[in-house]
Amino acid sequence: QSALTQPPSASGSPGQSVTISCTGTNSDIGGFNFVSWYQQHPGKVPKLIIYEVTKRPSGVPDRFSGSKSGNTASLTVSGLQAEDEADYYCNSYAGDNNLIFGGGTKLTVL
Amino acid sequence: QLHLQESGPGLVKPSETLSLTCTVSGDSMSSDYYFWTWVRQPPGKGLEWVGNVYHKGGAWYNTSLKSRLTVSIDTSMSQFSLRLRSVTAADTAVYYCVTHRRFADYIDYWGRGILVTVSS
Numbered sequence: 001q002s003a004l005t006q007p008p009s010a011s012g013s014p015g016q017s018v019t020i021s022c023t024g025t026n027s028d029i030g031g032f033n034f035v036s037w038y039q040q041h042p043g044k045v046p047k048l049i050i051y052e053v054t055k056r057p058s059g060v061p062d063r064f065s066g067s068k069s070g071n072t073a074s075l076t077v078s079g080l081q082a083e084d085e086a087d088y089y090c091n092s093y094a095g096d097n098n099l100i101f102g103g104g105t106k107l108t109v110l
Numbered sequence: 111q112l113h114l115q116e117s118g119p120g121l122v123k124p125s126e127t128l129s130l131t132c133t134v135s136g137d138s139m140s141s142d143y144y145f146w147t148w149v150r151q152p153p154g155k156g157l158e159w160v161g162n163v164y165h166k167g168g169a170w171y172n173t174s175l176k177s178r179l180t181v182s183i184d185t186s187m188s189q190f191s192l193r194l195r196s197v198t199a200a201d202t203a204v205y206y207c208v209t210h211r212r213f214a215d216y217i218d219y220w221g222r223g224i225l226v227t228v229s230s
Contacts, residue, residue: 004163038157
């Protein structure tokens with residue numbers, strides 16, 4: 001079970017949009033529409049921001065959106081705000097009741 | 111609204127067994143909606159799915175930990191547990207107990223996490 005591949009870092013200026021990719025295989029991202037994304041601020045517990053590829057839990061701003069094409073999922077943060085600076089982790093169902101995480105992306109708001 | 115709370119020793123010696131318990135409140139552990147799950151995060155590193163257990167039976171483990179790991183459940187105590195044998199410094203991490211929502215396969219509830227350090 002190798003981790004899903006995410007870029008280690010991403011950045012953007014306030015108001016801009018940034019997209020974070022998450023690449024897996026046919027056995028995880030490509031095989032199921034069960035990709036989720038988590039936001040983690042330093043010293044805090046991760047928070048669910050996207051599930052089932054595109055869905056947002058109640059209370060998550062619509063500036064956060066998700067998509068998937070083939071074996072790659074993406075998280076887009078539009079209208080960047082200072083509070084969006086955090087680590088972001090993708091996750092996918094990998095069959096047999098297993099989950100797999102990406103390595104994480106540190107998002108910096110310039 | 112589920113509440114999860116990890117408990118256990120914060121320091122374990124190399125080659126010994128790491129044992130943690132998660133106490134659940136706010137809903138029945140006999141719910142068909144959840145796998146009861148452990149996730150860990152080494153200091154300064156990313157999240158890793160460790161393993162999970164279902165109240166009707168069955169446990170599933172990260173293949174890299176499978177030979178050393180047992181996850182079990184006691185619904186009468188509203189608890190589930192992790193036992194990781196023969197630990198090394200590489201097992202030093204914050205361990206989170208979480209809920210894996212079945213049929214949609216995301217994690218919705220997290221405990222606050224417990225730091226376990228493996229050191230002599």
